[in-house]
Amino acid sequence: MAKRLDLKAVDIFYGDFHAVSDVNLSVSPRSVTSFIGPSGCGKSTVLRTLNRMHEEIPGARVDGEVLLDGEDIYARSADAVAVRRTIGMVFQRPNPFPTMSIRDNVVAGLKLQGVRDKKKLDEVAEASLRGANLWKEVKDRLDKPGGGLSGGQQQRLCIARAIAVQPDVLLMDEPCSALDPISTLAIEDLIGDLKKEYTIVIVTHNMQQAARVSDQTAFFNLEATGKPGKLVEIDDTEKIFSNPHEQATEDYISGRFG
C-alpha cells in the first residue's frame, strides 16, 4: 500500500552521457507529485529510475539512493523485477497487450505474481476497472481484445492494469499527451480519486494539468544542451504556480501561461 519515496543525490547516466544530476526529493504517501520542465530536461529519465526501468537501456546507470519507505530499491539485495511488481507505471502511449482480452490485460500483473484463482482474478479485474472508471464501458466485452478500445479507454485500461496489483507507487509519464480533451479530463478525475489510495508521480507537459491534479510540483530544467538536467525546485503546487522560489521557475511558468 501507498508508500513514501525519497531520492537522495540521484545521478542518472546513459552510457557516458550524464542525463540528470543530483536530484533530491521526497514524495509522501497518498499524494500527487508532478514533474514539469522543458523537453529533454530529464523528467522521464527520473521517473524511469523510480521503478528501475531505466536500467533496461544498454549502458544506462543510476547513482545515489532511491528509498521506498526507507528501503533502497537499488540495494544489492533488491531485484529489479520484484521492484517493478510493486511500482506501477503508465506510459505516454497507451500500451495494452493487443492480443490479450480486456480482462487478461487487467490481471496480467497478478498472473505474473502467480495468482491463478479465477474467482479472485475476476474480482480484481472488476475492482480495478471500476477504479479506473472503465467498468461501465467494457463490462459487456471483457473477453474482447484490449486493442479494440479507443485511445482514452486504452489508457484507462492501462491504469486499471497498473492498479490491479495495488502498487506502492503509481508512476505516469505524460499519460494524457496522446489523448483528446474529454479523455484527458476523465484521466485527471481518476488521478484525483486514485490519490486517496496511492502515491502518484506524474510527468506532464501541460501546466494547467499539473496545477489541477498535483499537491506538489517539481520543476526540472536544463542549463544548456549536453549538460545534465537538474531539479530546480520542488514545492507545494500552489506555491510553485503563484510564488516560486527560483527565478527560472517563474520564467518558465509565466512564459507558458502568458
Place this chain on the structure above:
Amino acid sequence: MTERTTAARPRDPQDEGSAAGSATLDTVTDTDPGRGGTDRGKATPGRGERIFRGLTSGSGLLVVAAIAAIGLFLLVQAVPSLLADNANFLTSPVFDTRDPANLNFGIRDLLVVTLLSSLFALVLAMPIALGIALFLTQYAPKRVARPFAYVIDLLAAVPSIIYGLWGIAVLAPALLPIATFLRDDLGWFFLFAPGNLPVLTGTIFTGGVVLAVMILPIITAVTREVFSQAPRFHIEAAQALGATRWEVIRMAVLPYGRSGYIAGSMLGLGRALGETIAVLIVIRAATTPSGFSLFDGGYTFASLIASAASEFSQPLPTGAYIAAGLVLFVLTFVVNAIARVVAGGKVNG
C-alpha cells in the same frame, strides 16, 4: 507545449463508443498530419499519380496473368497423358512412362515422399529457427548477434548442389547411428519402421535433415525480422509489470511475431516441397512402394521430374511429368492458403 497536449483530436471522442476490432492502437497514431495530404492527392489525381497507378495495377495484373498462363499451360499438356494413363493417377505408386503406348503412372509415392521429407524438415527446422530468432533478437548482445545472423544468412547462399553432396557424403554416414537406433528401438512407430531401402543412408530421413538445414535460414530470417519489430512500448508494458525476460517474450514478443513465424515456416515448407537437386542426390530410388516410413526412399515430385528431364522428347510421357508438376503446383498453393488462414490474413498480427 500546452497547445500540443490539449489540442483537439476530433477522431477520438467518436471512437469512444465503437468496439470495432480494427480501431486498434492506431487510434493514437492515426492523427498524423500526413493523412490530410494523401486524401487531397486522391481527390484530384495528377499525371504522375495516374501513371503510377497504371504501372502498379498493370504489373499486378501481369503477375496474375502469368500464373494463370502457367497453370493453363500445364493443364493443356497434362490432359492427354492423363487420359492415356492405364494406372490410377492418384493411387498408383508406379511411374512408368517408358512405353508411350502403355503409360502407367500415379503420384501416390511422389506425394508421400514429398510430404514426408518436407514436413519432417519443417518439424526439425521450426523449433531451431524459433530458438535462434529469439536468441538473436532478445538475448544476444549486438556484437554477437550480428555475425551470428550473418552466418545463418550465409546458409541460404549455399547452392543446392552443395547441400546434396554434403548430405550424401557427410551427413548420411554421420546420421547412421541415430537412424539405426530409431529403426531398431522405435521401429514399432510407423515413421521409424524399416523402409523399402536396403540401407539406412539416403533415406527420406537423411533428405529431411538436409532440407531442414536448407530452410532454416529463411524461417530464421523472417522470424528474426518480426521479433525484432516487436513494439518497444509493449515490451516496456510487460517489463513495468515486473515480467522476467522470458515473460516479456511470452507477453509482448511471441504474440506479436506468431503469425510472422508461421508465415516464415510456410515459406520454408514451400521451398522444401519444391527442392530438386539436393533431394535427387540424397534420397535413393526405391523399387517397392513406400510404407510411410522415414527410412523409405523414392522420388519427390521435383526430383522425379528433374531425373527424367533428359527424356522429354515425346509428348505423352512428357505430359505425365507435367501432370505430376501440376500437383506440386497445387500443393504449394494449398500450403500458401493454409499459411494465410493460420496467420490470420496478416503477417504482423
